[in-house]
Amino acid sequence: xxxxxxxxxxxxxxxxxxxxxxxxxxxxxxxxxxxxxxxxxxxxxxxxxxxxxxxxxxxxxxxxxxxxxxxxxxxxxxxxxxxxxxxxxxxxxxxxxxxxxxxxxxxxxxxxxxxxxxxxxxxxxxxxxxxxxxxxxxxxxxxxxxxxxxxxxxxxxxxxxxxxxxxxxxxxxxxxxxxxxxxxxxxxxxxxxxxxxxxxxxxxxxxxxxxxxxxxxxxxxxxxxxxxxxxxxxxxxxxxxxxxxxxxxxxxxxxxxxxxxxxx
Amino acid sequence: xxxxxxxxxxxxxxxxxxxxxxxxxxxxxxxxxxxxxxxxxxxxxxxxxxxxxxxxxxxxxxxxxxxxxxxxxxxxxxxxxxxxxxxxxxxxxxxxxxxxxxxxxxxxxxxxxxxxxxxxxxxxxxxxxxxxxxxxxxxxxxxxxxxxxxxxxxxxxxxxxxxxxxxxxxxxxxxxxxxxxxxxxxxxxxxxxxxxxxxxxxxxxxxxxxxxxxxxxxxxxxxxxxxxxxxxxxxxxxxxxxxxxxxxxxxxxxxxxxxxxxxxxxxxxxxxxxxxxxxxxxxxxxxxxxxxxxxxxxxxxxxxxxxxxx
Numbered sequence: 001x002x003x004x005x006x007x008x009x010x011x012x013x014x015x016x017x018x019x020x021x022x023x024x025x026x027x028x029x030x031x032x033x034x035x036x037x038x039x040x041x042x043x044x045x046x047x048x049x050x051x052x053x054x055x056x057x058x059x060x061x062x063x064x065x066x067x068x069x070x071x072x073x074x075x076x077x078x079x080x081x082x083x084x085x086x087x088x089x090x091x092x093x094x095x096x097x098x099x100x101x102x103x104x105x106x107x108x109x110x111x112x113x114x115x116x117x118x119x120x121x122x123x124x125x126x127x128x129x130x131x132x133x134x135x136x137x138x139x140x141x142x143x144x145x146x147x148x149x150x151x152x153x154x155x156x157x158x159x160x161x162x163x164x165x166x167x168x169x170x171x172x173x174x175x176x177x178x179x180x181x182x183x184x185x186x187x188x189x190x191x192x193x194x195x196x197x198x199x200x201x202x203x204x205x206x207x208x209x210x211x212x213x214x215x216x217x218x219x220x221x222x223x224x225x226x227x228x229x230x231x232x233x234x235x236x237x238x239x240x241x242x243x244x245x246x247x248x249x250x251x252x253x254x255x256x257x258x259x260x261x262x263x264x
Numbered sequence: 265x266x267x268x269x270x271x272x273x274x275x276x277x278x279x280x281x282x283x284x285x286x287x288x289x290x291x292x293x294x295x296x297x298x299x300x301x302x303x304x305x306x307x308x309x310x311x312x313x314x315x316x317x318x319x320x321x322x323x324x325x326x327x328x329x330x331x332x333x334x335x336x337x338x339x340x341x342x343x344x345x346x347x348x349x350x351x352x353x354x355x356x357x358x359x360x361x362x363x364x365x366x367x368x369x370x371x372x373x374x375x376x377x378x379x380x381x382x383x384x385x386x387x388x389x390x391x392x393x394x395x396x397x398x399x400x401x402x403x404x405x406x407x408x409x410x411x412x413x414x415x416x417x418x419x420x421x422x423x424x425x426x427x428x429x430x431x432x433x434x435x436x437x438x439x440x441x442x443x444x445x446x447x448x449x450x451x452x453x454x455x456x457x458x459x460x461x462x463x464x465x466x467x468x469x470x471x472x473x474x475x476x477x478x479x480x481x482x483x484x485x486x487x488x489x490x491x492x493x494x495x496x497x498x499x500x501x502x503x504x505x506x507x508x509x510x511x512x513x514x515x516x517x518x519x520x521x522x523x524x525x526x527x528x529x530x531x532x533x534x535x536x537x538x539x540x541x542x543x544x545x546x547x548x549x550x551x552x553x554x555x556x557x558x559x560x561x562x563x564x565x566x567x568x569x570x571x572x573x574x
Contacts, residue, residue: 013491016483016499040483241491 004232006255006263015040023263026050034077053077053086060119061092061106071126078129087132087165107142108152120160132195134165137173137211150188157193167198168224169211176209196232213238217250225257233258274435290452293420300417304410307467308403320505322474326383326392327529332505333368339500345522350377359497364391379528404470418459486510
């Protein structure tokens with residue numbers, strides 16, 4: 001992906017704010033919301049802003065093969081928005097006919113690596129553009145992990161050729177909740193395969209860090225931004241939206257930490 | 265025989281001749297009235313951006329302008345409710361104050377604490393008149409002279425109806441049938457009434473400006489669940505200007521309910537001329553954000569209760 005600088009996730013609630021950012025060159029949209037694309041988003045696309053569809057419900061980490069209709073939709077999103085790539089999560093959201101309504105972590109085992117590889121390849125075969133996959137934040141790990149998170153990712157990306165959507169807030173959350181050093185964890189990741197980076201706020205509650213996307217960016221997450229070299233950084237904010245000034249301050253802080261131009 | 269019949273015709277004009285003449289005159293005068301109105305209410309193209317309160321005025325008159333300012337002042341944390349239906353100034357506003365905002369703050373702190381009293385307060389009324397005059401000057405509202413012209417455009421039709429009515433009475437006393445004349449007068453009466461009742465409130469350019477604003481600011485439609493904190497007092501003012509009580513209920517549901525702004529400021533929630541735009545511009549079908557909670561909110565006038573959007 002070209003160097004697109006700093007962006008913010010497009011949400012209908014802040015569509016006016018996003019459209020008003022003078023230096024905006026890229027944004028991301030929830031793929032599942034693109035069945036009826038909003039005119040504001042299409043206007044951004046027509047303005048030359050790169051729009052990346054971000055899937056939530058493909059369930060790449062599920063034991064079942066990915067649903068063809070969902071993969072086809074992701075492909076249509078990429079075509080509709082003229083996107084250079086699409087992204088999804090390394091997670092499962094359904095199993096045995098039940099919908100979790102949440103991104104659930106996959107066990108870091110050879111078996112699940114095989115299942116993920118198969119699903120990512122199936123998806124890639126249908127997509128007109130590259131796929132970037134995002135490791136999630138999780139409050140628990142499955143027992144008997146055969147890999148560390150970095151090794152698991154490196155192996156997965158080597159097998160599939162997929163790109164990495166690195167979420168530094170997820171790295172931070174997992175490291176804090178596993179009592180590890182975030183910077184060391186980050187360095188174990190295949191950072192040479194980063195397509196773009198997610199940055200988001202969260203909050204610590206009773207010793208656990210929650211990646212809420214509805215709180216301010218902690219300084220520790222910003223510190224991780226400074227550790228990564230990537231073509232693009234995207235602020236994810238999903239609710240409890242602060243004032244426009246506060247959002248601009250966060251975008252500027254990300255730009256400064258990543259040594260990229262400010263977009264506000 | 266023919267001569268005898270003619271001499272018996274009311275006013276010496278045979279029925280069929282009068283009917284033809286009447287119908288022709290009605291058609292001509294109706295077209296004339298439409299042309300005069302079109303010319304008088306054309307307005308002038310806008311060469312500047314309208315302020316939120318000006319838009320509010322175009323959409324729903326003085327009440328809507330006051331409601332938009334109340335929304336901005338609430339969003340700027342300057343006012344709150346003391347008790348049901350009563351407002352009070354609680355803090356130094358965190359926003360730029362327009363003269364209307366200042367007048368409304370002054371009105372509230374000097375005793376006009378109910379929303380319905382605010383537009384009647386002299387200093388508020390003065391500012392509303394300034395806004396109205398600005399809109400007239402910008403060709404968005406018809407001037408008094410233009411309003412006079414549109415009203416008098418219907419006058420020739422009224423005269424014609426008077427002639428027809430006189431002919432009916434004369435014909436009845438003359439023992440002549442008047443059924444055809446009555447039948448032909450019915451549509452003329454209807455057309456005249458429609459012209460009288462539907463005097464244009466905005467100029468055509470004013471309507472265009474309003475429609476353009478609904479398109480430009482559709483991100484503030486409650487169907488998008490706007491992040492009001494992000495959009496700030498200016499966004500709140502624009503949101504209520506265009507989308508009325510539904511927007512206020514989504515900006516601050518508790519304040520909207522306790523202040524009774526939507527009830528006290530008359531029909532502002534239904535939004536006068538704006539309601540039709542509300543329903544068409546926030547069309548949920550095209551919006552990805554339209555979940556079950558917002559899809560019922562597109563109808564504008566149906567949302568007066570403020571039940572959705574919270």
